[in-house]
Amino acid sequence: MALLVVGCTPQPTTSTSSRTGAPPTTAFSPTDVAWIQLMIPMAERAQRLTDLAPSRTASPAVAALAAKAGARLHQDQKHLRELLKLSGVPDTRPHEGHNMPGMVSLTTIEEAGTVTGKAFDQLLTDALRAHLAQSTVLCAGEQAQGHSGKAKELAATIAKNTTAQISRLDDVRPAQPAVPDGTAVAKS
Template identity: 30%
Template sequence: MRRRHHFGLAAVALALTATLAACGGDGTPTTPSSTPTGSGSAASASDHNAADVMFAQMMIPHHQQAVEMAELAPGRAANPAVLTLAQQIGAAQAPEIETMTGWLEAWGEPTAMPGTGGHGGGHGTGDMGMMSADDMAALQGASGPDFDRKFLEMMIQHHGGAIEMARTEQRDGQFPDAVALAGTIESTQTTEIETMKGLLGTG
């Protein structure tokens, strides 16, 4: 009986050692930064799932297009509130692109979904609120109140797609930082949609 008891303790100790090793040695899951180094990269591999990878791979080109749209506002927007909003969107989403790129690199995953050409080419027209090439050309060619209207209408659609992806990540994701970012995106962009609807109503 004593030997069987010792064997059971050894098995428990072995399992505990493995658990602690996976959690970074102090019993709490490791949460690598967006620019992991050394063991942080290896630890991150056990902290994410396929939903986290898809969220980052899809949101990066989505954010990139939003930044491109925002960069068209200076010199084209007539309403100062539209210009301010565009600058706010660009300032928020550019750093998030860098963060998500860092996660994918740490996980050893491509920063673009296979077949997308590195810039959202696999999403399809209108998918997740993405603008088509014709949409972007129309926005680039607009100015004054026409630009303001197009920008607001397109960005409302664009934000709607981002919110949908963010909700999916919050439901299915595993990586704590990605789930937290998804919550921030949903909250921020929901507020921005209300602002943009208000601007359209007064334009």
């Protein structure tokens, strides 16, 4: 998984005193920190896209979906930043400017600012679906390979929410264009 390769240098951990002999209450592994540091910019970019919806969408259903997704992304960022602070790792923004699978690209955000109506709806729903699908993959990786109970718990919550959002998104996503033989392209 990309999560295991990106930013996996030794990171500080938070634990109870070794003098008491108590087990660590919260310890963050490099995987936990890499997951947090990747999920923050992914959520930020997706939220930048959803923030454009009120003035650009043609669909009340897409506008409502974008508002709910944006609010969820805002909450996720808040919780991710709290975890990063708890980990003791500074917010160095190691993924600033990167384009990775599922991360809404700066080009997509720029393009979204120039289109309206159905073109915007298609761009938003395609990019948001890719973001949600990749977030699900990354959260599964954190749950399987992470160490911090708090990080794994947040990953489970985000994964549950993204699954629900994908279902709602697929219900409002614009129909895919037909291929030359007249059949519609299946939604991915």
